[in-house]
Amino acid sequence: MKFESLRGFRDIYPEDAEPRDRMLSEIKKVARSFGYQIIDFPSVEPLDLYRIKSGEELVSQTFSFTDKGGREVTLIPEATPSVVRMLTSKKDLPKPVRWFSLPKIWRYEEPQSGRLREHVQFNADIFGLDTPEADAEIVGLACTILDSLGLAGNYEIRINHRKLMDEILRALGVVDIPRVFGIIDRFRKIDRQEFMNSLGEAGVSQDSARIIEKLASSRVKADDSAGLIQSLMEMNNDLRESLERVVSTIRMISYYTSSEIVMDFSTVRGLSYYTGLVFEAFDIRGELRAILGGGRYNGLSSLISDQDIPAIGFGMGDVVLELLLKRTNLWHKDISGNRYYVCTVSDDAASFSLKLSIDLRKKGADVIRDMGKRSLSAQLRSASVNGCSYAIILGTKEVSTGSITIRNMSDGRQEAISIEEFLSSIKK
RNA sequence: GCCGGGGUGGGGUAGUGGGUAUCCUUGGGGACUGUGGAUCCCCGGACCCGGGUUCAAUUCCCGGUCCCGGCCCCA
Structure with missing residues (x-):
C-alpha cells in the first residue's frame, strides 16, 4: 500500500x-x-464563527465536519x-x-x-x-x-x-x-x-x-x-x-x-x-x-x-x-560556520568520540557523530554533504595521545591538537 | 465544484501490443588496511490505480487519482 x-x-x-x-x-x-x-x-473552531462573518460561500470551502458531540466544526480557514x-x-x-x-x-x-x-x-x-x-x-x-x-x-x-x-x-x-x-x-x-x-x-x-x-x-x-x-x-x-x-x-x-x-x-x-x-x-x-x-x-x-x-x-x-x-534567488539555507563531523576510525575511540561530541554540543556547536563502522572516506563524504565546516578524526593514535585531528573541510588542511586546547578554543 | 495538459526508479529521461524496460543523475558500498568533493567498479531503485479490448497491455480505450495551469473564490 x-x-x-x-x-x-x-x-x-x-x-x-x-x-x-x-x-x-x-x-x-x-x-x-x-x-x-x-x-x-485553536486550529479547530465552530463553523458558525465563519458563517457570521463571511457567509455560506466561505463555509462551503472549509475542511469541516461534525464532531462526536454533534457540533459542526472546521479547520480554521482564516x-x-x-x-x-x-x-x-x-x-x-x-x-x-x-x-x-x-x-x-x-x-x-x-x-x-x-x-x-x-x-x-x-x-x-x-x-x-x-x-x-x-x-x-x-x-x-x-x-x-x-x-x-x-x-x-x-x-x-x-x-x-x-x-x-x-x-x-x-x-x-x-x-x-x-x-x-x-x-x-x-x-x-x-x-x-x-x-x-x-x-x-x-x-x-x-x-x-x-x-x-x-x-x-x-x-x-x-x-x-x-x-x-x-x-x-x-x-x-x-x-x-x-x-x-x-x-x-x-x-x-x-x-x-x-x-x-x-x-x-x-x-x-x-x-x-x-x-x-x-x-x-x-x-x-x-x-x-x-x-x-x-x-x-x-x-x-x-x-x-x-x-x-x-x-x-x-x-x-x-x-x-x-x-x-x-x-528572486533568496531561498537559501542559513550557512552556519560552527558545524562539526566526528569521525571514528577504530573501535577503541568510540567512547572518546561520544564524550567529545557531548562536550562540543555543550559549548554550543552543532555536532554530527558518525555511528557507522565504515571507511574514513565514507565518513568524510558524509561530513561534506552535511555541510560541516570541520571534521574531527579519532582513532588509536588520538586515544593514546589525548589529542584530536581536526580537518578544515573547505581547504583540506588539518592539524593535531590536544583535547584541552581544542575545547577551550571553542567559543560558547 | 468546473475546464485544459500531463503521470516510466529519489530527480531527469528513452522506448515498445510480446523477451531480463534505456540512458544520465542522485543514493549506498568499495578501490584507499586512517583522509571528502576527481576517476573507475559493484549495488539498490520505476511503467499512478482499477476496469475493458486482446492469446498477450507499461503501450490502445474508459473511469478514478495525483501533479501542473486556469475558472469560481480569495474570507
Whole structure:
C-alpha cells in the first residue's frame, strides 16, 4: 500500500524547510521590532464563527465536519475571527493591542499556482486605534517584512479606501454599491467593453461608468497624490475628509519603504467586511497572485461580541512568498560556520568520540557523530554533504595521545591538537 | 465544484501490443588496511490505480487519482 500526502498538502523536506524556517524567523523578528506580540489559538473552531462573518460561500470551502458531540466544526480557514474573539473576551487589555500570529489555515479549494489547501499565514493586527497613523503602521510593517526578506523593489503596494470609494460611487449616483464593487474587483480580469456593459447592467449611467473606468485604470503614485485630491475635489467637495486621510496615510507609508506605493481604485478586496483602507502587495512583474492583503475592519468585533473595537490588519501566506523568494534567488539555507563531523576510525575511540561530541554540543556547536563502522572516506563524504565546516578524526593514535585531528573541510588542511586546547578554543 | 495538459526508479529521461524496460543523475558500498568533493567498479531503485479490448497491455480505450495551469473564490 502506497501513501501519499493529500491533494493540496505538502511534505516539506530540509532543502525547503530550512529556508522556510529562516523566513518565518525573520518575519517574527520584524513583527517584534514593531512591538507586536505573538498569540496562538485553536486550529479547530465552530463553523458558525465563519458563517457570521463571511457567509455560506466561505463555509462551503472549509475542511469541516461534525464532531462526536454533534457540533459542526472546521479547520480554521482564516485567523481573524479567532483573534477577534481573543481580543473581545479579555476586556481589560490595554489598548492599542498589537498582535501577530502564524497559524496554519485550511481551505478546501482546487490547488493552483500559489494556492494550496493548507498553508501558514502570518497575521498582524492593531486594535483600538482608528487613525491614519495606525493604517500606515500596519502597511509599514508589511513593507518592512518584505524588505527585510530582501524583496525591496520587487513588489508594489496597491492601496485603496473603501469609504472613499463608497462616497465616490454615491456621488456618481450609483445605487447598488456592493454590486459595483464586485464589478470593479473584476476590472483587471475582464476587458473594457465587458466592464462597461456590466456597469450599465448595474444601473450606472454612461457618464458615471466612464469616470469609474478612468478611476479603475489609473495608478496614482504616492508623490502625485496632491494632484489626485485636486482633481477628485473638483468632482465633489464632500470627498475632502476621506481623501485627505488616504493621502496622509500614503505619505506616512512611504517613510517605511522605498518600494512603490500606488493608489489603485481597482483594489477593493472582494465584498467582505472592510470599512476603510484596503491594500495588497504584488510582485513587480505581475506574475503571481497577491503576496499579502489586508485592511481596516471596524465592524467585526461588534458582530461577535458586545464590544466595538476598531481594527486593521493583514494576512500573508507562505506559498506565494516562497514562490517569489525562489524567483528572486533568496531561498537559501542559513550557512552556519560552527558545524562539526566526528569521525571514528577504530573501535577503541568510540567512547572518546561520544564524550567529545557531548562536550562540543555543550559549548554550543552543532555536532554530527558518525555511528557507522565504515571507511574514513565514507565518513568524510558524509561530513561534506552535511555541510560541516570541520571534521574531527579519532582513532588509536588520538586515544593514546589525548589529542584530536581536526580537518578544515573547505581547504583540506588539518592539524593535531590536544583535547584541552581544542575545547577551550571553542567559543560558547 | 468546473475546464485544459500531463503521470516510466529519489530527480531527469528513452522506448515498445510480446523477451531480463534505456540512458544520465542522485543514493549506498568499495578501490584507499586512517583522509571528502576527481576517476573507475559493484549495488539498490520505476511503467499512478482499477476496469475493458486482446492469446498477450507499461503501450490502445474508459473511469478514478495525483501533479501542473486556469475558472469560481480569495474570507
